[in-house]
Amino acid sequence: DVALWHERDISHSSVERVALPDACLASDFALVRMTKVIDGLVVDADRMQENLEATRGLVYSQAVLLALVAGGNSRDEAYRLVQRNAMRAWDEGLQLQDLLAADPEVDLSDDALKVCFDPARAVANASVVWDRLAAL
Structure with a gap:
């Protein structure tokens, strides 16, 4: 339990340690992949x-x-x-x-x-x- 409003325990630290870095890595992967797709895009009018x-x-x-x-x-x-x-x-x-x-x-x-x-x-x-x- 958290004793005071301005204090917190470590129960949410997984967001800072795991989820946020994973989200950044996934975003980086998606951007790199999309850049390759767009660079190779050929428009056939x-x-x-x-x-x-x-x-x-x-x-x-x-x-x-x-x-x-x-x-x-x-x-x-x-x-x-x-x-x-x-x-x-x-x-x-x-x-x-x-x-x-x-x-x-x-x-x-x-x-x-x-x-x-x-x-x-x-x-x-x-x-x-x-x-x-x-x-x-």
């Missing part, structure tokens, strides 16, 4: 594009949902519209953008849909992230 195309536009469904909500649809209605068309795109091997453009319940213009399906939007703020990382 063509394969990335193929992977995006393989989704038939499903990766852009959130952007469509948000555009529908911004256009006045309730979130539930927007979700229902996107989900219905996304499931059809997946099941039938069709492009989500084409299905949405043909759906009379989807009140987005072709230009608005093009904006939703623009892959550049996904990385629009990447430079900000890299700048913040470089500042560390």
